[in-house]
Amino acid sequence: MTAVADPTAGATQRKPAPPDHKPRRNLTPWILLLPGLLWLTVFFLLPILTSVSASVQTGNYDDGFKLTWHWANYGHAISDYGTQYWHSGLYSTLTTVLCLALGYPVAYFIAFKGGKWKSLLMALVIVPSFTSFLIRTIAWETILADQGPVVHVLRSAHVLGLTEALGWTTGGHVINTPAAVVCGMVYNFLPFTILPLYTSLEKIDPRLLEAGSDLYCSTFTTWRRITLPLSMPGVVGGTLLTFIPAIGDYINAQLLGNPNTGVVGQKIEDLFLRQTSGYPVGSAISVVMMVGTLVLVMSYIRKAGTEDLL
């Protein structure tokens, strides 16, 4: 948490920088930094502090909220929404793993076999993002519908019994199941995995791979001993860029799931926007979630050893 406290100190501190090798007016960087950092401090850090205070208030929208140090809100926030925390964690972890599994071959193919089609293929990865993600997510309603192609294929392949047993489908439906939610999430976040993976794979000198095969490595060994270690920054970046938005996502759970696929985000929105006195507990949940995500992400970055992600 110290990393979070630092920026405020940095934004207000205006000590002149030590003399550079080139003569520069020392105030210039701060004049350039100040407006943007002020914006982030007021509209990003301050709200977090406000919501920490809001999380221990009581009241309702008609009479207003008072700071009563009602720590029981945290009790509710943690114990009442166990299923939602479990779902958010499960779906986002599954999504991250699947995105890596699907994204790696695509990024590898474009980087090493793309040839002159490289930029066209990368454009194909990005182009769909320019259509509203909500419309694209709802398109899965059509694809996964009971009359749609996916159910048709499953039915004619007679594997519905198997998918049923695995819990991927329920009663012959694909839409409004946990599988549909994860499918939507993988679809939505796959470009976020592919882009950093591609960037790090593209930097690898193909001659290194040739050297590997010159020294009688199999394709797989070359990949495991050379390509994979060199692409680790992309793996770390890609999984982070997928996991972080995925853990807060409730669009897919809402649009492609059912009432039993509830995730934390849905509860926060519900408490904030539809319940008259839910906003303190909603704030408490978002504080829990933020701290949880931050701890997970920080320990992951520590472990992976890539701190210069930005």
Place this chain on the structure above:
Amino acid sequence: MTTLTAPPAAGAGAPAVRRRSPLSWAREHILLVVTVAIFVFMLLPNAVILWMSFNQPVGKFNYVWNHFSTAAWANPCANPAMCHSIGLSLEIGAVATVVATILGTMIAFAMVRHRFKARSGINALLFLPMAAPEVVMGATLAAMFFNTVGPGGLGFWTITIAHVMFCVSYVVVTVKARLAGMDPTLERAAQDLYATPFQTFTKVTLPLVAPGIAAAALLAFALSVDDYIITVFTAGNLETFPMYIWGSVQRAYPAQIDVIGSMMLLGTMAVIALSTILGRVRAARK
């Protein structure tokens, strides 16, 4: 760029060095098949949107194919509320893009060109908005706005403020990448030729960074126009286009939404095609 070195190395090196057993050929084939399948997965929804935009829906919801019709394309604004929400989204996107691009570009210049203390703290402050789940940013902003302007004060400006907040970091990253890849000797050359710092900036630095700034602005605009979660927490009674789509899932989902979705796709493709052609023409002239 890299394309200059990569294809000859792969093309010339592969047949000579690697003994092409049928097995390794099959492996390459598997990679190709897998990649094609994943591309189908990624592009399928766009195809479905285009397809369904020509549908005559049976009920209120345009989810199941009925029969061909161009009615939705002939009258995309059949529901004025939808086109109004699109207008609002574009307006917010434009304002947020301009502000975020200016703020972010200034930060990027400071980070790349200047030395100062607290750099890691500032990096953390820039990284956090990208690392925080959207719902958390939305909820915390809502909590602050409730406490200051009250629920009635939410609207155009609270949405725009929120959008600028989450766009700034992405602008910084994009512009920084361009700035860091720039050859610093070009600016030194300009100064050697007696250009003033201002002339150096406007005649050398800015034209070189411009593509990065343009890319950052495009990214900010796309992020702003497409945002749902943070917007819903800061919108009050206003309805942006993503909020309209969200509401449509409950009310009625007309084919017109698919028409707009198709227009977004076709528009993007047209812009890419146009810029590629322009680039070729310019290259041919040189």
